[in-house]
Amino acid sequence: MRPRVDQVEAAAAKTDAFPREIFTLMGASGLMSLPYAEEFGGAGQPYEIYLQVLEELSSVWMAAGLGISVHTLTCYPVASAGTPEQQAELLPWMLSGETLGAYALSEAQAGSDVASMTTRARRDGSDYLISGTKSWISHAGHADYYTTFARTSDDGGRGISCFIVPADSPGLSFGEPERKMGLHGDTVRQVIYDEVRVPEGRRIGAEGHGMPLALAGLDSGRLGIAAGATGLAQGALDLAAKYAVEREQFGRPIASNQGLAFLIADMAAAVGSARASYLYAARLRDAGRPFGKEAAIAKLIATDAAMKVTTDAVQVLGGAGYTQDFPAERYFREAKVTQIFEGTNQIQRLVIARATLGR
Template sequence: MTVDRILPTDEAHDLLELATDLADRELAPRAADFEARAEFPREVLRTLGRAGLLGLPYPEEYGGAAQPYEVYLQVLEILASRWLAVAEAVSVHTLACFPVAQYGSDELRKRLPDMLGGELLGAYCLSEPQGGSDAASLTTRAVRDGDEYVVSGTKAWITHAHSADFYNVFCRTGGPGAKGISCLLADAGTAGITPQATEKTMGLRSSPVAQIAFDDARVPAERLVGGEGTGFTIAMSALDSGRLGIAACAVGLAQGALDYAVGYARERQQFGRAIVDFQGLGFMLAELATQISAARALTLAAARLRDTGRAYSIEAAKAKLFATDVAMRVTTDAVQVLGGAGYVADHPVERYLREAKVLQIVEGTNQIQRLVISRALAKG
C-alpha cells in the first residue's frame, strides 16, 4: 500500500526514495535468512551508513545530514516495513550517538564522523538485571582513580552487545538516586568489558541482546560525557528521542504486516471469491489501516514538536505507547487473516507478531509511558 506523505523538502523526497530502494534491494531479500540464523547484519549497517542513513538527524559539521526528525522517522518506518531488526539497529545506534553529539566535549565529538558514518557501531548501556524501568536505582559503579574511572557492574538487555565498537555506560559516580549517575564513553575492546551469552529471544533474532559485565574496566576520565552527575539527564533526554524511533519502527512493522495481509486476502479464494471481499475480513483490514494512519500521524506530530524546539516528551510517550500497541494488534490480526498459513514460517506474519511484542517493552515499557502521561495530566 502506497503511503501518501507530506515532506518538507525535495531532498527529503530523495532520501525516502533512497531508503526505499535500499530496503527493497538490501533488506527485504535477506531478512528471513538472517533471522533464521540469528546473525547480526553488520555489513548492512555499514551500507546504510555509507549511504548517509545513520546520521540523518545530526548536524553536518559532525558528519550528519541535518535532517528534521520527521524525515528521519519516516526513513526508519520504511526500513522497518522490510526488516525490523535493521530499523531497530539504526534507532539504537542513533540513540547511542546522542550523548556525545549533545553533551560531549570537543575532543569526543571528533569521533562522530565515524560513528554517524557507520564505521563505529554504538550500544546504549542503561538497563541492569535488577533495574530496568527504575533506571535511577542502577548500581554499576565508576570510581575515579587518577586519570581513569574503574567501572564495575553488569548491564542487561544490551542491543549490539557483541557487535558494538563503543558503549555509552551509565554508571554511579556519586551517591544514591538520579544525581549520582554519570555517562562514560567506553571502547568495546577495553580490558574488563565482557559481553555475556546471547539471550534466547522470542523475536528480533538477527539483533541479538546480551548482558555486559564490567570487571574493574578502566575508562579514561576524558571519556566522561557531560559532567559528573549529569548521566540521568542525558539518559532521559536520549530516551525521549529514542521513543520516537521505536514508534516509527512500530508503524513500519505494522504497515508491512498489513500490506502482506491485504495482498494475501486479495489472492486467497474461498466460496468462489477473494476473502478480502467478505465484509467481516474487509472491515478488519479497514480498521487496521486506520489505526496505522493514526499512529503515523501521532508519531510525526511529536517529531515536528521536537523539530521546532518545543517540549515533546509527553507526546513522544503517547506516540510510543499508541504505535507499539497498534503494531501488536495489527500483527496479531494479520496472522488471523492468513488463518493456518499465518501460523507457519512460510509467511512472514508469524515473525512480525513475535517482533511486535518487544516494541511494547523497549525504550520504556508501555506501562511506564502511561505513567509518564498520567503524571503530566495530574500536574496540569
C-alpha cells in the same frame, strides 16, 4: 534487504549470527547519521525525516530499523552535552557509517527504575574504573563502543554519569546471547565491566549529570521505537491486504467478505493513527518545543497498534499465517517486545498521566 530478511533472521535464531553487513550497507548509504549536524558527518536531517526512514526500513526488517534507532541514541549524549573538543573528536567517528554503538543503560534490577542501577565508576587518578553488569543490550559483542551509564556517587538519580567506552577496552566482556521470541537479527547480551578503565575525557557531561542525559535521550529513542513499530505494522497490513485479495474461498476473494474487509480497515486505521502520533511528536521536537509527553503517547499508540495489527494479520492469513511460509508469524513475534523496551507501555501511561496532571 527484503530478499534476505527471512533467511538471515532464521539463521540468526540458530547460530547467533549478527548481520553486520546490513549495518555496513546502511552506513555506506548515509542512514546511520541522519539527524546529526553535517559538520560532524551527519546528514543534518529533521527528526521527522529520520523517523520516516526508520519506518520504511522497519516495514521490511524491524531489526535493521531498531539497530539504527539504537545507534542514533548512542550518539545523543555526545551531540547534546559533549564539549566542543569531545564532539570534534568523537562524533565524526561515531557518525562515519563504519561504526556501530550500543546503549548500556539497563540492568537486571534496574529497568524502568533506572536510578537503582548498581554499575559503578570510581575515580582512579585522572581515570575511572567501571565495574558492574548491564543487561538487555542490543549489539553487545558487536558494537564498536558502548555509551555507558554508571553510578559515580550514591546521590540517587543525581549520582549517575555517562561514559563512552571503546569495545576493545580491557576488562569488557559479554554474556551469552539471550534466546528471544523474535528480532533474532538484533543480538542482545549482558555487558560485563570488570574494572574497565576509562579516561576522564570520555565522561560526557558533568559528573553526576548522566540521568538527565539518559532520560532526554529516551524521549527521542521512544520516537524511534514508535516509528519502527509503525513500519512493522505497515508491513503486516500490506501482507494481509495482498493475501486477502489473492486468496479465494467459495469462488471469490476473501476480501469481498465485509467482516474481513472491515478488519483490514481497522488495521489501516491503527497504522494511520500510529504514524500521525509519531510525526506530530517529531515536529514538536524539530521546532524545539517540549515533546516528552507526545513521545510517550506515540510510543504507546504505535506499539499497541503493532501488536494488534500483527495479530490480525495472522488471523487474515488463517492457517497460513501460523506457518513460517509467510512473514506474518515473524511480524507477530517481533511486535510484542515493542511494548516493553524503551520503557514499558505501563511506564508510558505513567509519564503521560504525570504530564497531563501537572505532577
